[in-house]
Amino acid sequence: MFPNFELCCSAFEKYGLSLDRNIYDKLSVYCDFLIEYNKNVNLTAITDPSDILYKHFIDSIIMVKYVDIPQNACIIDVGTGAGFPSIPLKIYRPDVNLTLLDSLNKRITFLQLLCEKIGIRAEFIHGRAEDYSKKPEYREKFDISCARAVANMSLLSELCIPFVKVGGMFISMKGPNEDISLGLNAIKLLGGNVSRETNYSIENEERRIVQIEKISQTPTKYPRNSSQIKKKLL
Ligand code: SAM
Numbered sequence: 001m002f003p004n005f006e007l008c009c010s011a012f013e014k015y016g017l018s019l020d021r022n023i024y025d026k027l028s029v030y031c032d033f034l035i036e037y038n039k040n041v042n043l044t045a046i047t048d049p050s051d052i053l054y055k056h057f058i059d060s061i062i063m064v065k066y067v068d069i070p071q072n073a074c075i076i077d078v079g080t081g082a083g084f085p086s087i088p089l090k091i092y093r094p095d096v097n098l099t100l101l102d103s104l105n106k107r108i109t110f111l112q113l114l115c116e117k118i119g120i121r122a123e124f125i126h127g128r129a130e131d132y133s134k135k136p137e138y139r140e141k142f143d144i145s146c147a148r149a150v151a152n153m154s155l156l157s158e159l160c161i162p163f164v165k166v167g168g169m170f171i172s173m174k175g176p177n178e179d180i181s182l183g184l185n186a187i188k189l190l191g192g193n194v195s196r197e198t199n200y201s202i203e204n205e206e207r208r209i210v211q212i213e214k215i216s217q218t219p220t221k222y223p224r225n226s227s228q229i230k231k232k233l234l
Contacts, residue, residue: 001049002027002028002031002032002049002052002053003049003050003053005019005021005024008024008027008053009024011053011054011058012058012061015058015062015065015202016065017058017061017062017064017065017092023091023092026091026118026119026120027053027057027088027091029117029118030057030083030087030088030091030114030118031049031052031053031057033113033114033117034052034056034082034114035047035049035052037110037113038082041106041107041110043081043082043107043110044056044081044082054202054203055202055203055205056082056084056088057088058202059084059085059148059173059202059207060084060085060086060087060088060089060148060173061085061088061089061091061092062200062202062207063085063089063146063171063173063209064089064092064093066196066198066200066209066211067169067171067209067211069089069093069096069144070143071095072095072096072097073095073096073097073143073144074096074097074099074141074142074143074144075089075096075097075098075099075142075143075144075145075146076099076100076101076138076142076144076145076146076163077098077099077100077101077145077146077147078101078129078145078146078147078150078156078159078160078163079101079102079103079129079147079149079150079151079159080100080101080102080107080111081102081107081149082107082110082111083100083111083114084148084149085146085148085173086098086100086146087100087111087114087115087120090120090122091118091120098120098121098122098123099122099123099124099125099142100122100123100124100125101125101127101129101132102125102126103126103127103128103129104126105126108124108125108126111124112124128226129159129160129163129223130158130159130223130224130225130226130229132163133159133162133163133223134162134223138163139162139163139218140162140163140164140165140166140214140217140218141163141165142163142164142165142168143164143165143168143169144164144168144169144170144171145160145161145163145164145168145170145171146160146170146171146172146173147159147160147170147171147172147173148172148173148174149173149174149175152178152182152183152233153172153174153178153180153182153183153186153187153210154182154183154185154186154233154234155186155229155233156172156183157170157172157183157186157187157190157192157212157234158186158190158222158223158224158229158234159223160172161187161190161191161192161212161214161218162190162218162222162223164192164214165214166191166214166215166216166217167213167214168213168214169195169211169212169213169214170192170211170212170214171209171210171211171212172209172210172211172212173207173208173209174207174208174209174210175205175206175207175208176199176206176207176208180194180197180208180210185234186233186234187212189219189222189234190218190219190222190234191214191215191216191217191218191219192212192213192214192215193212193213193215194210194211194212195211195212195213196209196210196211197209197210197211198211222234
């Protein structure tokens with residue numbers, strides 16, 4: 001069972017976040033539905049409710065502490081999986097406009113059912129990021145693209161930066177071990193610039209948010225198609 005309201009409030013407080021009953025109720029339904037659905041469809045390896053609270057929900061929402069997310073921002077979550085980080089973020093910040101993208105349809109189906117249950121409006125895309133960011137209706141149309149645990153910095157930049165408007169940002173949520181400098185060439189070629197790196201920990205596990213501002217348009221040759229991307233990183 002999901003930890004009770006008081007326990008969740010203390011957990012949030014520990015990370016400098018507040019929690020109200022409405023947010024709690026939605027997170028609680030999310031947790032129960034995730035555990036239930038995960039019995040038949042592989043969505044996450046984290047299945048203990050307390051771990052879900054810290055390693056999925058707080059780990060996603062903590063973004064609001066370190067990143068200045070404009071009111072009503074249009075956000076695309078690339079490789080969202082079971083909805084992380086953007087669904088907890090939308091529960092916490094209902095003003096943001098959400099687009100959820102994943103190449104696995106079973107995950108998109110889960111997200112559609114979940115959003116219906118908790119009353120969240122979002123756009124759902126089943127497809128590959130490198131295909132969708134070439135489409136005029138998605139290219140450089142978002143204030144923010146974000147991704148957690150999807151790929152290395154170079155590949156991820158090619159998947160995420162083309163979605164972002166000049167003046168917007170790409171937020172990458174990562175573990176501690178990756179050498180971000182290996183992605184710097186890709187970031188530059190794609191029109192980005194690392195503006196901030198923040199290290200923090202969630203229940204003694206090291207985490208990092210890399211914030212990349214979009215300073216110029218992405219050249220039309222990017223992203224390359226998926227076989228080229230796999231063959232050679234930028
Ligand atoms: N972001 C979620 C999280 O933090 O729990 C899911 C992470 S999971 C390890 C990576 C997800 O990215 C998978 O759901 C996978 O289907 C998706 N993915 C990988 N490459 C993708 C691509 N090129 N376009 C869209 N989705 C992709």
